[in-house]
Amino acid sequence: MPGAIDISDIVASSGSENMLLMKSQAKLYSSQGVLTGLLALYRDKLMWSEISDRSANMLTIATDVMFGATLSPPGKYKFKSVEAAQTLNREIESSTHFTVYTLTSRENGKRPMCDTWTFMVDSEEESATWLSLLRYAINPKLSEREANVLIFVNPVSGKRKSLKLFQTVVKPILEIGNTAYTLQITESQGFAIEFVKSQDLSKYTAIVAVSGDGLLHEILNGLLSRPDWSKLRSMPLGVIPTGTGNGLAKTLDCFWPEQAAVSIVKAQTRPIDIMSTTLASGYTEYCFLSVTWGLIADIDIESERMRWAGAARLDLYGTLRLMNLRYYGGRLHYLPAAPNSEADENTDAAGSSRTATEMLNSTKTSSLAQSNNQGADMAWGLPAHNFSSPLVRQSPKPLPDTTSPAIQPAVTLHPTLTAGIQLPVKPGSLSSRWRTVEGPFVQVIATNVSWLSGDFLACQKARISDGAIDLVYSGNASKWNLIPYMAAPTRDNYMNTDDIAHVRARAFILEPTGLRTTSRSKGSFKSIQPSPDGLPRPATSRPLSMPLFGSRRFRKSRKSAQLPFRKSTSPQAPVPARVRSQAYTSYHQQTVGQGSSLRIQGLEDTAQTNNTAPQPPAQAIFSVRSETELAAAALNGSGPESSLPSAKAQQPASPEQPKSPISSSSGGSSGPLRVNKSMEYDPPNSMADSGSEGGCQLIGDHGILDLDGEVAELGPIKVECLPSLALIICPPWLNESQTSRVGSIPAPKFAESIRGTLSREGSVLSFNV
Numbered sequence: 066m067p068g069a070i071d072i073s074d075i076v077a078s079s080g081s082e083n084m085l086l087m088k089s090q091a092k093l094y095s096s097q098g099v100l101t102g103l104l105a106l107y108r109d110k111l112m113w114s115e116i117s118d119r120s121a122n123m124l125t126i127a128t129d130v131m132f133g134a135t136l137s138p139p140g141k142y143k144f145k146s147v148e149a150a151q152t153l154n155r156e157i158e159s160s161t162h163f164t165v166y167t168l169t170s171r172e173n174g175k176r177p178m179c180d181t182w183t184f185m186v187d188s189e190e191e192s193a194t195w196l197s198l199l200r201y202a203i204n205p206k207l208s209e210r211e212a213n214v215l216i217f218v219n220p221v222s223g224k225r226k227s228l229k230l231f232q233t234v235v236k237p238i239l240e241i242g243n244t245a246y247t248l249q250i251t252e253s254q255g256f257a258i259e260f261v262k263s264q265d266l267s268k269y270t271a272i273v274a275v276s277g278d279g280l281l282h283e284i285l286n287g288l289l290s291r292p293d294w295s296k297l298r299s300m301p302l303g304v305i306p307t308g309t310g311n312g313l314a315k316t317l318d319c320f321w322p323e324q325a326a327v328s329i330v331k332a333q334t335r336p337i338d339i340m341s342t343t344l345a346s347g348y349t350e351y352c353f354l355s356v357t358w359g360l361i362a363d364i365d366i367e368s369e370r371m372r373w374a375g376a377a378r379l380d381l382y383g384t385l386r387l388m389n390l391r392y393y394g395g396r397l398h399y400l401p402a403a404p405n406s407e408a409d410e411n412t413d414a415a416g417s418s419r420t421a422t423e424m425l426n427s428t429k430t431s432s433l434a435q436s437n438n439q440g441a442d443m444a445w446g447l448p449a450h451n452f453s454s455p456l457v458r459q460s461p462k463p464l465p466d467t468t469s470p471a472i473q474p475a476v477t478l479h480p481t482l483t484a485g486i487q488l489p490v491k492p493g494s495l496s497s498r499w500r501t502v503e504g505p506f507v508q509v510i511a512t513n514v515s516w517l518s519g520d521f522l523a524c525q526k527a528r529i530s531d532g533a534i535d536l537v538y539s540g541n542a543s544k545w546n547l548i549p550y551m552a553a554p555t556r557d558n559y560m561n562t563d564d565i566a567h568v569r570a571r572a573f574i575l576e577p578t579g580l581r582t583t584s585r586s587k588g589s590f591k592s593i594q595p596s597p598d599g600l601p602r603p604a605t606s607r608p609l610s611m612p613l614f615g616s617r618r619f620r621k622s623r624k625s626a627q628l629p630f631r632k633s634t635s636p637q638a639p640v641p642a643r644v645r646s647q648a649y650t651s652y653h654q655q656t657v658g659q660g661s662s663l664r665i666q667g668l669e670d671t672a673q674t675n676n677t678a679p680q681p682p683a684q685a686i687f688s689v690r691s692e693t694e695l696a697a698a699a700l701n702g703s704g705p706e707s708s709l710p711s712a713k714a715q716q717p718a719s720p721e722q723p724k725s726p727i728s729s730s731s732g733g734s735s736g737p738l739r740v741n742k743s744m745e746y747d748p749p750n751s752m753a754d755s756g757s758e759g760g761c762q763l764i765g766d767h768g769i770l771d772l773d774g775e776v777a778e779l780g781p782i783k784v785e786c787l788p789s790l791a792l793i794i795c796p797p798w799l800n801e802s803q804t805s806r807v808g809s810i811p812a813p814k815f816a817e818s819i820r821g822t823l824s825r826e827g828s829v830l831s832f833n834v
């Protein structure tokens with residue numbers, strides 16, 4: 066009987082890619098009409114061949130691009146002939162039809178296209194078998210365990226369209242793809258991290274963020290701060306891009322929400338390296354994207370005030386910053402992931418220090434050798450990372466020092482993972498395997514991904530799971546030379562030229578020392594100091610006060626309103642400062658509960674700039690105290706400063722300290738030029754009224770100041786690569802072209818159903834009437 070299933074065609078798993086799972090005679094309903102032919106499902110493709118007396122049409126659909134199969138009606142078709150529509154309506158009443166859904170990419174980054182292909186077979190039983198086989202072909206893992214994806218939606222990402230996109234694009238795809246989910250709409254900044262930290266996650270098969278990269282960053286950090294983090298390493302993480310930058314999604318070729326949703330249905334994963342980023346205070350965060358210093362960080366952070374311009378803010382502000390280029394003094398120490406080249410190795414004495422320009426010249430010839438030597442880490446004697454050992458350690462328990470007696474592990478304030486590289490506390494104690502590049506720098510980009518945002522290809526060679534951090538830095542480049550680089554769609558052409566260097570590293574330390582806004586060769590570096598008042602100021606009004614260091618994934622909410630800080634008039638007692646010669650900024654975040662008032666105390670460094678040599682500014686120390694604590698302190702007669710560590714509190718203030726124009730008071734101090742300050746934050750009434758939580762940033766007692774975009778901490782930043790630490794959901798077509806996976810049917814004339822016999826010769830199927 067035509068169309069009968071020969072169950073022997075359903076072959077059990079044989080390991081063969083092209084294994085034939087099922088074939089039937091079937092009618093295809095398309096906009097051209099109803100065509101009859103033979104349908105065959107292989108592991109990697111669905112083939113349908115139509116034979117009529119006039120033409121033979123062939124349709125091939127790769128299982129990669131299929132994301133669902135249903136028995137439900139196919140939806141609205143625009144049939145060319147009334148006859149075809151009538152036939153369809155008649156036949157569709159029976160449940161012998163099924164629909165296959167596909168998503169195919171289009172050229173030039175156009176929105177991918179969703180198509181439906183409806184087939185009809187002879188019996189209900191047969192169509193049910195088709196359905197289960199098609200679902201198996203779409204996601205073989207689905208049968209192993211029912212999906213239950215935890216989905217966070219950040220309603221304020223990007224242009225605030227996440228919820229709408231979820232409802233209109235993502236939800237239908239998940240439903241068609243038979244993927245169950247649990248929805249959590251984030252209520253505030255920090256919501257996801259708290260949820261992930263505290264909830265039982267065993268019932269979820271994956272965690273997905275419908276957001277930009279920032280929310281995924283929260284989720285990752287929440288997971289890695291759990292005591293059972295090692296079990297959760299295999300929890301797949303995904304992102305459906307609805308944010309501003311969407312660098313990870315772009316790197317994964319999932320830039321459209323529908324593409325990302327399809328890859329979640331298909332649940333295909335690959336490992337991703339994570340960067341562990343440790344501040345001088347020991348505070349550690351993990352990021353999967355990039356850490357930037359200088360130009361790119363400036364653009365990223367300072368353009369926050371132009372959010373109204375959407376993604377164009379980066380271009381607009383980028384042009385502005387490029388025209389007023391800043392040069393940052395500092396040193397970049399890095400542990401190479403692979404030897405640069407023989408020549409480089411011979412001439413580059415261990416631990417030697419070279420200028421950025423000299424390094425640029427040497428790396429020009431070495432990048433090829435480097436790329437050919439990927440994975441040669443052990444040649445440098447690095448201990449292999451071992452994630453099977455208990456890696457969660459609490460401060461201040463040190464890890465054994467394996468690289469140099471002089472090197473001490475950083476004291477951490479929260480559990481730290483390490484790949485086994487001991488990052489020195491003092492860059493002077495670097496082991497011989499480290500290399501140093503002397504500034505000045507225009508920028509340093511440390512990236513794990515190729516795309517930092519949808520339109521910024523930072524490093525084409527970067528791979529998310531190669532165990533290395535790609536460092537791209539510009540030394541003393543002029544703005545004229547950087548213009549073509551910044552404007553180029555593919556920046557790799559400029560790598561290892563006189564202006565842009567690229568090296569691969571396992572770990573690096575950035576040691577900022579100063580900032581110069583004048584021309585690249587003239588003028589000395591101004592010493593770096595935190596913003597005197599900790600308040601955001603327009604870039605034009607604070608060109609020298611705040612170096613900007615931004616980890617794109619050390620991301621706070623940009624959506625919270627400008628925080629209404631105000632100066633306190635209460636005098637503050639002097640607080641000592643640890644003297645450091647470096648500063649950088651980064652992000653940290655915490656939410657202040659509804660109706661609470663947060664008082665922020667800080668010690669600022671107001672060291673005078675020196676025209677001849679960089680001056681070491683003092684370490685900024687900040688603390689957060691609740692109103693209750695402050696009230697208790699007031700009752701006890703102790704000032705707000707009394708809660709600060711006693712060693713710090715004993716330090717007398719410098720009498721020479723100049724008054725900050727903004728700070729409320731200045732105490733005497735023997736240390737270099739310090740001013741205390743106090744500010745208060747009252748959540749806007751609207752937040753308290755609405756019952757939502759106000760987004761206020763933490764002023765941590767570990768020296769990070771983050772006030773709506775401005776963050777300061779003094780000291781070097783240390784970053785190491787934790788290879789293959791997490792799993793990321795990625796599309797199956799990641800390294801392949803998704804186009805031409807669906808062969809289009811040439812517009813046929815509406816054909817009557819024709820029945821015949823099928824024969825097959827090699828890969829050629831023929832149908833004889």
Ligand SMILES: Nc1ncnc2c1ncn2[C@@H]1O[C@H](COP(=O)(O)OP(=O)(O)OP(=O)(O)O)[C@@H](O)[C@H]1O
Nearest residue numbers: 222223251252253276277278279280308309310311
């Ligand atoms: N309901 C909320 N209100 C305010 N902020 C939120 C809320 N939910 C999440 N956030 C914060 O918003 C921050 C930024 O979000 P997200 O990364 O999704 O968007 P984006 O910044 O526009 O995109 P990208 O990071 O790709 O540039 C996150 O750090 C997160 O903590």
